[in-house]
Amino acid sequence: MANLDVPKKQQILEAAQAAILAKGFSATSIDELIAEVGISKSGFFYHFRDKTILARALLERYIEQDDVVFDRAFDEADALSEDPLHSFLIALKLLAKVFDDMPNGHPGCMVACICYHEQLFDQEVRNINAKAVLSWRTRFRKRIERIAERYEPRINIDLDDLADMFSVVGDGGIILSRVVGDKSLLPRQLLLYRDFVRLIFEPVQVSDKP
Amino acid sequence: MANLDVPKKQQILEAAQAAILAKGFSATSIDELIAEVGISKSGFFYHFRDKTILARALLERYIEQDDVVFDRAFDEADALSEDPLHSFLIALKLLAKVFDDMPNGHPGCMVACICYHEQLFDQEVRNINAKAVLSWRTRFRKRIERIAERYEPRINIDLDDLADMFSVVGDGGIILSRVVGDKSLLPRQLLLYRDFVRLIFEPVQVSDKP
DNA sequence: AGCAAACTGGACCGCAGGTACAGTACCTGT
DNA sequence: ACAGGTACTGTACCTGCGGTCCAGTTTGCT
Numbered sequence: 001m002a003n004l005d006v007p008k009k010q011q012i013l014e015a016a017q018a019a020i021l022a023k024g025f026s027a028t029s030i031d032e033l034i035a036e037v038g039i040s041k042s043g044f045f046y047h048f049r050d051k052t053i054l055a056r057a058l059l060e061r062y063i064e065q066d067d068v069v070f071d072r073a074f075d076e077a078d079a080l081s082e083d084p085l086h087s088f089l090i091a092l093k094l095l096a097k098v099f100d101d102m103p104n105g106h107p108g109c110m111v112a113c114i115c116y117h118e119q120l121f122d123q124e125v126r127n128i129n130a131k132a133v134l135s136w137r138t139r140f141r142k143r144i145e146r147i148a149e150r151y152e153p154r155i156n157i158d159l160d161d162l163a164d165m166f167s168v169v170g171d172g173g174i175i176l177s178r179v180v181g182d183k184s185l186l187p188r189q190l191l192l193y194r195d196f197v198r199l200i201f202e203p204v205q206v207s208d209k210p
Numbered sequence: 211m212a213n214l215d216v217p218k219k220q221q222i223l224e225a226a227q228a229a230i231l232a233k234g235f236s237a238t239s240i241d242e243l244i245a246e247v248g249i250s251k252s253g254f255f256y257h258f259r260d261k262t263i264l265a266r267a268l269l270e271r272y273i274e275q276d277d278v279v280f281d282r283a284f285d286e287a288d289a290l291s292e293d294p295l296h297s298f299l300i301a302l303k304l305l306a307k308v309f310d311d312m313p314n315g316h317p318g319c320m321v322a323c324i325c326y327h328e329q330l331f332d333q334e335v336r337n338i339n340a341k342a343v344l345s346w347r348t349r350f351r352k353r354i355e356r357i358a359e360r361y362e363p364r365i366n367i368d369l370d371d372l373a374d375m376f377s378v379v380g381d382g383g384i385i386l387s388r389v390v391g392d393k394s395l396l397p398r399q400l401l402l403y404r405d406f407v408r409l410i411f412e413p414v415q416v417s418d419k420p
Numbered sequence: 421a422g423c424a425a426a427c428t429g430g431a432c433c434g435c436a437g438g439t440a441c442a443g444t445a446c447c448t449g450t
Numbered sequence: 451a452c453a454g455g456t457a458c459t460g461t462a463c464c465t466g467c468g469g470t471c472c473a474g475t476t477t478g479c480t
Contacts, residue, residue, distance in 0.1 A: 008426080023329035026236030029467060039470090040428050047426090051468070109324070116326045119233035126389075133389045155405055161398050164386060165379070168399050172382025175322045175327045176374060179336075179343045188371050189378050195365055195403070196402075199409045218457080250459050251438090257457090261437070403434060 009047045012038040017058055021108035025055060025117045029183040055114065056125050062110035063132045069098060070139060085144035085201050091143075092194040105183030136167045143195075147191045151201040162197070169193045219257045221247040227268055232317035235265060235327045265324060266335050272320035273342045279308060294356035295411050301353075302376075302404040315323040315393030322381045343352060348371045354407075361411040372407070379403045 006014075015036045019028040030051065048054040055124065077091035099106050111129050122131050140163035148159060173186035216224075226244045229238040240261065244254050258264040270301035287301035309316050321339050328336065350373035358369060 019280065024236070024327040026234070027327065027330045030469090042472095043427050044430075045469075101480070108363055111389060112322075112328045115385050115389050116235040116323050117237065118388070120237045130391065133386055155404070156410065157402075158398070161402055164395065164397060165402055168386050169375075169378055170380035170382065171385045172380065173376035175325050175381045176378055178328070179325050179339050180320060184412050188368070189375060192367075192371055192406075194377055195367070196406045196409070198408070199365065200309065240438090241436070250458075252441095253458050255438075 007085075008037060008039050008043065010046065010052075012039070012047060012054070013057060013061055016054055017110070018107065018149050020058065020111065021053075021113060024119065025051075025113065029071050047147065048143070052121050052125065055121060056128065057156065059110050059114060059125065059128050059132075066132075067097070069134075073098065074143070083150070084143065085151055085197075088143050088147060089194055089198060094196070096190040096194070099190070101182060101185070105177055106186055107176050108178070110170050114140060124178040133164075133167060137163045140164075147201050148198075151203060152199050153205060155200060162200070165196075166190075166193060218247060218249050218253065222254065222264070223268060223271060226264055227272065227320070227420065228317065230265075230268065231320065231323060234322065235261075235330065262331050262335065265331060266338065269320050269324055269335065269338050269342075273338070273345075275346075276342075279305070280346075281306065283354070288297055293360070294353065295361055298353050298357060299355050299404055299408060302400060302407070306400040306404070309400070310394060310397040312393070313384050316384050316396055318388070319384050322384065341379060343374075346377045350376050352372075354367075357411050358409075361413060366411060367410060372410075375406075376400075376403060387416070 012033055015033050016028065019033065030041065030044055034041055034119065048057065073091045073094040074093060074118070076085075077087045080090050081087045109153050111132055114121065114129055137160060141159055144159050144162055170186070173189035176189075177183055177185040222243055225243050226238065229243065237326055240251065245250055249338040255338055258267065283301045283304040284297075286304055287297045291297045292302050313386055324335065324339055325332065347370060351369055354369050354372055379399050379402070380396070383399035388397075
C-alpha cells in the first residue's frame with residue numbers, strides 16, 4: 001500500500017506530521033503511526049529513541065519545508081519586481097495564494113503546536129522553536145529594511161515588530177481558520193497584513209474604491 | 211494550605227487552568243491536580259465525568275473571564291471619549307497595557323490551546339470554541355462599524371476581517387511571545403494592530419516623527 | 421564471507437485515565 | 451427525628467500508551 005521505495009523513517013515522519021497537526025501531539029499514538037506505515041514498534045524505536053525525538057525531527061523538517069515555501073515566494077516576487085516594496089507585496093500575495101490553494105486549509109503550524117505542548121519537551125526543542133521564529137523575523141526584517149531605505153514610513157514603526165507581525169498573523173490566522181472552520185480566513189488575514197505594509201510605506205494615496 | 215472556603219470544584223478549575231495553559235492538556239495529569247487541591251480521585255470524577263468535561267468547563271470559564279477583561283477596557287475607553295475611533299484606540303491601548311502588566315506574560319489562550327488538541331474533544335467543545343471566536347468578531351465588528359460610519363476608510367477593507375484581526379494578532383502574539391520568551395511581544399503586536407486601525411481611519415496625516 | 425543498517429517479535433514495566441461501588445460526613449426541608 | 455441530597459473518601463481493578471530489553475533476522479555493500 002505505502003510507497004516501497006521511501007524509507008520507513010521518512011514514512012513515519014510524513015504520517016506523524018499529518019496526524020500531529022490534525023489531532024495534536026499527545027492524541028497521536030505510536031501504535032497508530034506504526035500501523036499506518038507498516039513497521040513494528042521496535043522498528044519505530046530504532047529510528048526514534050522516544051516520542052520527543054520524533055517531535056524534534058518533525059519540527060526541524062517543518063521549518064525546512066517552510067523556508068522552501070518562503071524562498072520560492074520571495075524569489076518569484078523578486079523576478080517580477082526590483083522595487084523592494086512591490087516585490088514584498090507580491091511575495092505576500094503569493095504566500096496568501098499558496099495557503100488559499102491548500103484544499104483543506106493550512107495543516108497547522110508545528111511551531112505553534114509544540115508551543116502549546118511545551119513542557120513535554122526538553123530545552124533543545126524549545127530552542128529550535130525559538131530559532132525558527134527568529135529566523136522568520138530576520139528574513140522579513142531584511143526585506144522591510146530595504147523598503148524603509150527607499151520609502152519614508154508614514155508612521156514610526158519598529159521594523160522587528162513589523163517583521164514579527166507576519167508570523168503573528170500567520171499563526172493566529174491558522175488558529176482562527178481552524179476554530180471557525182473557514183479556510184479562507186488565513187489568506188485574508190495575510191492580505192490584511194499586506195494592506196498594513198502598503199499603508200505604511202506606499203507613498204501615493206491609495207484608493208481601491210470605485 | 212489551600213483556601214478552605216473555596217469549593218473544591220473551583221480549586222480544581224483554578225489549578226487546571228494554570229497547569230494546562232503552561233504545560234498543555236495532555237501533560238497535565240489528574241493525579242497532579244488532585245494532589246494540588248487535596249481531593250481524592252473519586253472526588254475529582256464526582257465533579258468532572260472525565261477529562262474532556264474539565265476542558266469544557268475550563269473553556270467556558272476562560273471565555274467568561276476574557277469577556278470581562280474586554281468589557282472593562284471598552285467601558286473605560288467609552289468613558290474617556292465619545293468618538294468611536296478614539297474610544298476604540300484607547301481600548302486597544304488599555305488591553306495592551308493589561309497584557310503588559312501581567313508579570314509572566316499572558317498565560318496562553320485556552321481557545322488556541324484547545325484548537326491544537328482538537329481531536330481529543332467532542333463536537334460540543336469545538337462548537338464552544340467557534341462561538342467564542344465569533345463573539346469576539348461581533349464585538350469588534352460593532353465598534354469598527356461605528357468608526358466606519360463616521361470616518362471614511364483610506365482603503366477598501368472587510369470589517370469582519372479587520373475585527374478578526376484582533377483575535378488573530380492576540381493568539382499569534384501569545385504564541386510568539388512564549389516561543390521567543392519575550393513577554394512584551396504580545397502587547398507590542400496589539401499596538402501595531404492599533405496603528406493599522408489608525409492608519410485606515412484617522413483622517414489627518416499622522417506623524418509621530420520628531 | 422563478514423559487517424552494519426534496518427528492522428521483527430515478544431516479554432515486560434509503570435503511569436495515566438477511567439470504572440465500579442460501598443461507605444461517610446454534613447446540611448436541609450418536612 | 452429522619453430522609454435525602456451533596457460532596458466527598460477508599461479500594462480494587464482494567465486498559466492503552468510510552469517505553470525498555472534483548473535475541474534474532476533480512477538486506478545490501480565490500
